[in-house]
Amino acid sequence: MKANTAERDMRSPPEIARSVRAMIVSGDLRPGDHLSTIELANRFGVSRGPVREALRLLESRALVRILPRKGAFVNSLQDDEVGVTLEAREFIFAALAELAAERATRGNLLELRRKLQVLGKLASKPTTTANEFKLATYDYVQVLYGAAHNARLNQIMRDLSEGVGHAFGHLSMATQEMRSAEYEAYRDLTDAVAQRDRTKAYDLARRMHAAGVARARQLQAAIPAAVVEFKGRRRRSRLVAATT
Known part of the structure; x- marks a missing residue:
């Protein structure tokens, strides 16, 4: 059975990007958090391709940075x-x-x-x-x-x-x-x-x-828990907790 238009839109890269942005705004994702393409793909029920596109959209808005061989990370105001x-x-x-x-x-x-x-x-x-x-x-x-x-x-x-x-x-x-x-x-x-x-x-x-x-x-x-200086190490995000 084919997904209807609304279902497909909910899984599109722009919609995934909006959802991740909302998680950043709410504090569910904090500066320095690693954005796992696998965890995001599982959360939205898509392959990793649309997730990568969504992350590139967020990168173009300066909300995340994508580092070669390291992955995507949430930006902070200090970046x-x-x-x-x-x-x-x-x-x-x-x-x-x-x-x-x-x-x-x-x-x-x-x-x-x-x-x-x-x-x-x-x-x-x-x-x-x-x-x-x-x-x-x-x-x-x-x-x-x-x-x-x-x-x-x-x-x-x-x-x-x-x-x-x-x-x-x-x-x-x-x-x-x-x-x-x-x-x-x-x-x-x-x-x-x-x-x-x-x-x-x-x-x-x-x-x-x-x-x-x-x-x-x-x-x-002034909020130490929300500030992370990136040193090339992945820090586990709360994406898994958000999906349960």
């Missing part, structure tokens, strides 16, 4: 591949903010203010989770990117965020103090865009991105 990606993301985020300051319509600005109000309310609530706040920031930046009216830059930013942005973003918003700092940065950026101050919007966006990365790295480094 060079992640740093290069975040550097590119910082400049593109700043460029989009600058363009938004120049091109935002009145409707764009009103929507930015509405999204900012949501961020402010969440930042003031002690019960807000990092993930809730992160999702609200995604709503805000989608409006900001749209206000730049540059589809190509918008897509590049989406591609960059698909990996490291989604996987590590919540680390920069883990505490209420961090979320308050993030909200204040978004408030200042919104004011700069509304004032049509391109230079200020660009500079604020760069500093804001850099500060968020610094907070995320600081938090990750």
Whole structure:
């Protein structure tokens, strides 16, 4: 009996990549963990071919690194591949903010203010989770990117965020103090865009991105169990436990 389309899609390389990324975001897979193609193939009921393709997709998003004769490993914020990606993301985020300051319509600005109000309310609530706040920031930046009216830059930013942005973003918003700092940065950026101050919007966006990365790295480094310096040795991941 042939599998239906939905069943085949669940086993496709992009779907496997999304599932593994979710495991990285949730902490089920930690920086330095070895990603066994055999264990992943067993988990998803596929051959090792689709798993290898999925891992290459994750590598292109800087979430994993594939080492010859050693295998694939989950990246951390301290890894060079992640740093290069975040550097590119910082400049593109700043460029989009600058363009938004120049091109935002009145409707764009009103929507930015509405999204900012949501961020402010969440930042003031002690019960807000990092993930809730992160999702609200995604709503805000989608409006900001749209206000730049540059589809190509918008897509590049989406591609960059698909990996490291989604996987590590919540680390920069883990505490209420961090979320308050993030909200204040978004408030200042919104004011700069509304004032049509391109230079200020660009500079604020760069500093804001850099500060968020610094907070995320600081938090990750403060959790010894989640930080692994790769020395060419495989460390058993929790994939087997996840499948039982």
